[in-house]
Amino acid sequence: MKWEDEGIVIGTKRHGERQVITTLLTKEHGRHKGMFSPNKTTKSTCECGTVLHATWTARLREHLGSWALEPLYSPLAFILHNSIALKSLNSACALLETCLPEQEAAPKVYTAFCHLVQGFENLSKEATSFLKAYCYFELFLLEHSGISLDFKTCAVTGKQDNLYYVSPRTGRAV
16 A cells, blocks of 8 residues: 655654654644654654655555655744744644544644644744644644634623633633
8 A cells, every 4th residue: 555645744753773653644644653764864854843745655554654755844944943932843743643543634633733834934023923823723633623612702691802711611711
C-alpha cells in the first residue's frame, strides 16, 4: 500500500541508532505514524511544525510503514527566539498526538493547525500575532472531539456583553 499527502510533523521518537518513528498530521489521512531514516541533510525534516510532502509505504494498512519526506516549509527560523511561540507549537503538537485518533481524517483541525504554523511567519511584525490562531486551533480541536462552545450570548440572560465565564455543563458563556 502506498499513498502521498501533505502533512505536518507533530512528533518524533528515536528507534534504534538511525531511525525515527515520525508522527504526521496529514490532510487526507489524519494522524499517521511511520519510520523515517534521516541522514545529515534530512535531519531537520523531523522537527515539529515542519510542513512536508509525505509518501507512506507499507505492505498492509495496519503496518507501521515507512516515510519518504520532502520538506516544504519550516516555521522554526521564525520562532526560535520566542519562547511563548515555541511552547505553543509544542503544546499544539502534544494535543494533536494525544487527542486525535490514528488514521482518521480531520480536515478542519489540519487547516487550523496549518494557519497556526503559517502564523508564526508574522512574529517579526507582531510578537503575539499567533495567539489568535492558537485559540482557533484549540476550538477546532474541541469541536472535532465533540465539545462545542458558544460565546455569543449568555446562557441565562441572553445578553451579549459582560460575558466572563463558560459553563462546563453546557459549553455556553455566562
